[in-house]
Amino acid sequence: TLSTPSNGAYGNIPYIQDLGYYLNYSYYTHTQQSVEFVSSSSYSRGDYPTPTVYSTGSSSGPVLVNTTLTQPIIYGQSGELNIVVDNYGRGVVIGPINMSIVMDSKIINISNPKIFGLSPHVYSNGTVVFTISKNIPASGVSFTIPINLVPSEESYLSSSSIPYISSNIQIYVSYDYIEEGFIPISLNTEDIASS
Numbered sequence: 330t331l332s333t334p335s336n337g338a339y340g341n342i343p344y345i346q347d348l349g350y351y352l353n354y355s356y357y358t359h360t361q362q363s364v365e366f367v368s369s370s371s372y373s374r375g376d377y378p379t380p381t382v383y384s385t386g387s388s389s390g391p392v393l394v395n396t397t398l399t400q401p402i403i404y405g406q407s408g409e410l411n412i413v414v415d416n417y418g419r420g421v422v423i424g425p426i427n428m429s430i431v432m433d434s435k436i437i438n439i440s441n442p443k444i445f446g447l448s449p450h451v452y453s454n455g456t457v458v459f460t461i462s463k464n465i466p467a468s469g470v471s472f473t474i475p476i477n478l479v480p481s482e483e484s485y486l487s488s489s490s491i492p493y494i495s496s497n498i499q500i501y502v503s504y505d506y507i508e509e510g511f512i513p514i515s516l517n518t519e520d521i522a523s524s
Contacts, residue, residue, distance in 0.1 A: 347511040353423075356390030358502045363495060364408060364437060366478055367401040371492035377401055378493065391418025392426065392465065394502050398476065401493065404483050407440075407475040410498065415469035420508030425462040430474075431499040432457055438479050445474050 365380040380400035395413045402408040416422060430447070432438070434457035442449050447459040463470055476498070478486070486494060 344516040346514045348514050349509065349511045352508045352510070354390060354506045354508070356392065356504055356506055358389045358392065358394055360394050360396060360500045362396040362398055362410065362498045362500065364398060364410075364476055364498060365401045365493060365495040366404055366486070367493040368404050368487065368491070372401065372403050376492055378495075380495070390504075390506060391420065392416050392422060392502070392504060392506070394500060396500065402476070404478060404487055407477045409473050410476050411471060411473045412500065413469065413471040414463065414465055414502070416465055416467070418506065418508065420506055422465050423505040423507050425464045426502050426504040428461050428463065429501040430459040430461075431501070433496055434479065436479065436482050436494065436496045437476055437498075439474055440477055445472065447474070
């Protein structure tokens with residue numbers, strides 16, 4: 330509630346003041362990237378489904394997460410998953426973003442994750458969750474991690490002559506965000522005729 334002072338309190342002249350405010354939000358974003366591996370013979374023949382090149386998912390808030398991955402990946406080779414995080418809003422991220430990269434460790438994995446600042450946690454069902462915290466500068470942040478078939482899966486696929494296999498990588502991001510703005514408040518003088 331705002332109340333105006335008397336005319337004498339502000340010099341009996343019009344007065345304009347900007348009333349500032351801050352809005353603090355918490356956001357949670359999810360995106361998904363498919364990954365497809367193929368045998369060398371299948372790749373030579375072009376005998377594999379068209380891979381999904383770009384990620385799909387839902388974005389919440391002004392910070393967007395995009396991924397790209399060159400596919401298909403031939404058995405025995407690594408794919409480079411590029412993750413780009415950009416702030417398209419007018420505010421700033423408070424502190425780092427918290428990211429979780431989730432995949433099926435029975436099929437795919439990241440070699441030497443600690444080199445990339447990733448902390449892995451493997452669950453009993455084979456799901457592996459890599460966590461990382463990153464600060465976002467004004468220019469955004471991007472990093473690349475290698476995606477590989479686990480050796481046992483690669484050996485099985487090659488010996489069984491399976492032409493291709495696909496899996497998914499889930500990426501979850503949470504962060505706090507603050508945005509500022511203002512509302513102009515005007516005080517005008519008014520002449521009152523005496524009776």
